[in-house]
Amino acid sequence: MTNLVGLLGCGLLCLALAASVLRLQAFPAQARYVVELAVALAVFVPIGDLSIAGTVRGATGDLSAPTLALAASALFSRLTGRTLFERREVDALLGLVAGAALFLYPFALGWTAFDPYALGYGSMAFVTALLLATLLAWWAGLKLVVFVVLAGALAWLGGVYESRNLWDTLIDPLAAGYALAVLLMKGGKKLISQRRERAAVV
């Protein structure tokens, strides 16, 4: 079961990346599905012992709910020309993932004696913090954040990941890297435009 879920997740990421690289939205509507079907065959059918999805899984491990949601969103947009989630909701998710990444990775990689990753094995404090974040997101109408947290929690409860650590269903380095890069770029752009405005006033 864990192998199947892991391979499907990595395969979904491959499909989304292929759709972006091939600029699928430029194709006629029906051709997009044919192209993605061909990519799916290439990604999931093993070559020798291993499929492309398996090769990717060797490098990335099982992908978290935010990565899968963002990949599904990107694939949906390229296939249909419509957006699955509002920009505001995606930005909120990326902000949450970036914050979690800054809290988790430096400490988990041995910076200090404190290891937040150990909280993911069933800490009441961690579950409570996650509940508060989820309720805040619900109150603010951030459906995507709520959906991703619930999907990650259900995956953890169902034991469909190799990992028994709740963190691994909620965040991975791909989502973290993407979130930090998007937020840094946005921050940089905002800074540049503010400086330009000041210069124009002077």
Added chain:
Amino acid sequence: MSARLKWTSLATIALVFAALYLRALEAPPPARFVAPRAAAPASARPLYQPQLLPNGSTQSVHSATAAELKDGKLRAFWYGGTREGAADVAIYTSVYSPKEARWSPERAVMTRELAQRSLQRHVRKLGNPVAGRDRGGRLCLFFVSVSVGGWAGSAINLMVSEDEGETWGPPRRLVASPFFNISTLVKGVPLLLSDGTLALPAYHEFLGKFGELLRVDGEGRVVGKTRLSWGKSSLQPVVVPRSETEALALMRYAGDPPARILMIRTRDAGAHWSEPVKTALPNPNAAVAGVLLAGGPLVLAFNNAEENREGLSLALSSDFGETFRVARNLEGEALLPRAPVPEYSYPWIMQDRAGDVHVLYTWGRSRIKHVVFNRAWLEGGGR
């Protein structure tokens, strides 16, 4: 969001988090170490038997480990191939019969291709194996695999045998790091805890170098972990319990001089560990091994130098790590035969049920050497 959807989603949040809290309540409570067994009858006649294992099928071998079988034999594992990190590196095994004082021909139990097929992911190379037993008495073999990069890209896998190592179930990958699950390796002996879970000493080599104690359940899943050290200078922990609550851990040192074996202690069954302190024993950034003999002293196998691995010695501590004295040299300039490449490293030490002590180590990077001795020899008798 419509009102109906809004309240439905709140109800879903309540249900899912209720389940999360229930699961958190089921998390395994702290467990205790299993106290060392009682003393075995000591033999007055010194015993010392060195021999090389019949591991001639590969040019390069490293990282031996072993477990005692139910019939009193010893099953060893190591990895071998054309060179360390090569794609043809496999995990090999051989069985030692104390009655015949002989090792069986080697055979491979895990190859890179088999690991790749079973784990359903790309595997580039295999590394350190570590043997142990779970609460059901089944033989467990943890081993390292790398998908991307060098040893810093390692992950740990576990496979289990129901027939003392003749056949093995498919390997399972242990997840112990949130960062692509890389940089977790094993070297030290796993310990059985009072609740049946295993405490597996592990270490990280990516960005930092530090040790951890992973808690592994009966299905081979990591269900908890405790940090043994942090920073960039300690790795390859070996945990030696003295009672249900008290243990020390020895670690390889990779920091600034003076280069010494590191030691930490716990008095609450591993819930908390002291800061690492340097012992008086040197360490040339090399693995150490330790065991508390039944009813007797703590024995360490280590490279007795700060800069090289050209000698391998045994140290004794009768006060559980407060002081040490070098009791015997297993390898060194004055001892023959010397390996073509004089490097003696990665010791593994254990005591069997009969009371004899076994040390396995890499001999010149080309052979695995086995030395069996008893306390009479260790404490001064014979060679």
